[in-house]
Amino acid sequence: MEHKDTRSGFGAGLTELGRTNNNVVALCADLTGSLKMDEFKKENPSRFLQIGIAEANMMSIAAGLTIGGKIPFTGTFANFSTGRVYDQIRQSIAYSNKNVKICASHAGLTLGEDGATHQILEDIGLMKMLPNMVVINTCDYNQTKAATIAISNHVGPVYLRFGRPKVPNFTDNNQIFKIGEAINMKEGTDVSIFATGHLVWESLVAAEELTKFGISAEVINIHTIKPLDTKTILDSIRKTKCAVTAEEHMLNGGLGDSIAQYLSTTLPTPIEMIGVNDTFGESGTPRDLMIKYGLSSDNIIESARKVISRK
Amino acid sequence: MKNIKELENIVQQVRRDILRMVHANNSGHPGGSLGCAEFLTALYFRIMKHNTAFKMDGIGEDLFFLSNGHISPVFYSVLSRIGYFDIKELSSFRKINSRLQGHPTPYEGLEGVRMASGSLGQGLSVSIGAAITKKLNNDPNIVYTLHGDGELQEGQVWEALMYASANKVDNLIVTIDYNKKQIDGSLEDVLTIGNLSKKLEAFDWIVLEEKNGNNIASVIDILELAISKTKKQKPVAIILHTEMGNGVDFMMGTHKWHGSAPNDDQLEIALSQNTETLGDY
Structure with a gap:
């Protein structure tokens, strides 16, 4: 069984979107390598926004980018994608119903050695409580790649949660991801x-x-x-x-x-x-x-x- | 184009709208709303290129974001007076089943509102996003924002100030309503923001200052100057000195009308100082 990290599935999906959808814009708060966004950045420099270590600013900028038709994908750790910026997501993304894709890596315990400061275990709850928000937690590389591509076609806010470690890659590599279909x-x-x-x-x-x-x-x-x-x-x-x-x-x-x-x-x-x-x-x-x-x-x-x- | 006298008449009617809306609910924020009546009137009736046939995407027009959402009464009044929605709807402000929520939101489908605000400090970041999208779309129009001075105590504002200059977001005009007051008292007493002009300059912004923020001709002049400073590789800020509660003598010179409504007697006095010009809603 091949082992791959789900975050690399996100990176691959984002790279594909960069080539197929000119409206996709990616934002990152100083974790481009960890989120596997390097390829998208290299291929689409004008559509990649390096925000720096300022996640609140990133979430609200993403909300603003939607006005005029862009589809922003934010990338940082799950902890900094949710708990740290809950009010920005709540007001500017969920309540304002903006087409922002919040892509969160290193979720849960399997982030490992960095410890509890970074191991958010509350993010699904925080996100599912918000009206308008779609909440997705993918299981392997292939599914994460497919989900990343699929959420670009959903109009409205989405929280996409994935992880850091290499895990078995067991789902079909040609799957079509359907939001809301178990x-x-x-x-x-x-x-x-x-x-x-x-x-x-x-x-x-x-x-x-x-x-x-x-x-x-x-x-x-x-x-x-x-x-x-x-x-x-x-x-x-x-x-x-x-x-x-x-x-x-x-x-x-x-x-x-x-x-x-x-x-x-x-x-x-x-x-x-x-x-x-x-x-x-x-x-x-x-x-x-x-x-x-x-x-x-x-x-x-x-x-x-x-x-x-x-x- | 409306002349100064006509614009002043609009401002006076906007003040009446603000007072009547807030009084009708015994809630809302009259102080800052009155202080920004000239600014929003100038912006919507003279400065911005915008379309009252509202489209959320705002492609091909200037955009405005109200970051200090609590001054919704002035925003709603100006939006309705210029034709985004019927002025009769102003009577629904803060009532059940209304599109005119206490703080503005697109959630209820109100024309003219593109982003929720109320929780402070987010509007500058939002406007940066909208300005970058304009650049990506090769849309030459400008994004305007308004912020409270107390709002600058929110850390996110400084993240956004840093980002905008570092990334040359130069299709953006940010106005700070500098009335030097907030709910708990003067800015000086609560948490001073120090020398604002120097701070903004240190963040590498083009900084303009207007001492007469309640004089509509001066407001137009400073906005036109600001427009001439756009597209020069730097974001533009206007420090707009205003008077909280402007136009109502007993509401001026104090922070106490930040978030308090006038009673029946106070309303009568306030309205007598601002007679009808365009017809009440």
């Missing part, structure tokens, strides 16, 4: 695993292991957290009657929270949730952190067995 990665009948981002791969590993216990798990890739594909979720739950949610994010405000809110008001269902439970992260390797904070395939297996017993 993908059934593996059909099953005993439990539905709804996963987003890096946890999709962990869920597939878990599902494979679960067959050894005679458990048939369905794995659904919820790349779009908002708008949530409630039809796919409901169809799966009608079959399996229980769910595990899995994400590299705080439990409060994350994907599991959205699914639980939907199911509890539509079809009350036993749910177990994989995510970070009301704590900050810390320095460490991505793998060590995923294990320590309970985000590995082993945790998903355990949760699946538990939730089946609750049916």
Whole structure:
């Protein structure tokens, strides 16, 4: 299995957009290399804005760029893309309904050694609470590239979340990304695993292991957290009657929270949730952190067995 | 083109609109609104090339962004008086189901408003973005903004000031409403901004200053001078000295009318000092 970083998928998608859409403009706050925006910058110098270390300014400039038809893509770490600039996004992008694409790398614990100052685990919650905002968390390189291209065709604000480490690149390299359409990665009948981002791969590993216990798990890739594909979720739950949610994010405000809110008001269902439970992260390797904070395939297996017993 | 007398009549009616809108809700910000009546009237009725058949993209026209959104009454009054929407709609200001929100927003579809403002310090960055898009589109028109002086206490403004000069955003005219007052008192007492002109010059801006910001002829002159300074590789700033509460004697010389509405008796006195010129809404 080839391993690639999702941020490079963003860079590749942006490079392609630079060649195909003259209205695409990219902005970066002194992290061009980390966001893999070098190629776009080289090929489109007049459409690349180096803002410096001034993320608030970057978000509001992006909002202004839309007036006259440009499609700005901002690039910085997820922490500086959301928490640091929440008010700018809220007023100038979401409330003003501007066509800005907020592209956020190094999300979650797998940023690794830099530690909790940079490991935002609240960004999905912050973004999904904003009216008008589309929230996407992609699982691998290919999907991130496809999503980057797809969001340029959506008119309105989008938050696109991806990560730093190299992870398995397992989805189709010719996929067409459809905002708001969850993908059934593996059909099953005993439990539905709804996963987003890096946890999709962990869920597939878990599902494979679960067959050894005679458990048939369905794995659904919820790349779009908002708008949530409630039809796919409901169809799966009608079959399996229980769910595990899995994400590299705080439990409060994350994907599991959205699914639980939907199911509890539509079809009350036993749910177990994989995510970070009301704590900050810390320095460490991505793998060590995923294990320590309970985000590995082993945790998903355990949760699946538990939730089946609750049916 | 309207002459000075005609423009002064508009300003007087705008002042009446501001006072009546704020009084009708017992809420809103009359002080700064009154202080900027000449500026916005000059801008929309004389200076800017703009189209009241509103298009969000603003391609081929000048743009204006109000960064200090709390002075929405003057903005709404001028937009309606020049024809972006019916003046009757001014009566809906701050009421339920209105497009005239307490602070301006495009969210409710009000013609003439391209960006929400209210949370301070964002408008300069927004206008830089719009100005850069004009350059990318080879659109020779100019982007105008207005900011409160107290607003300069927001750090983002200085990020934007630094960016605009470093990147030669020279199709931009930024006006600072220099009334030296904010909610809690004088700028001097709350947090002085020091020598503003020198600070802006140190940030490599072309800096113009107008002491008579409530004289419409002077406002037109300084704006025309500012236009002549654009497209010279530097952004242009105007420090516009104004009087908070201008045109109503008991509202001048104090910060207390920043965000307070007049009562019935006060309104009557204020309106008697600003008689109807174009007909009330």
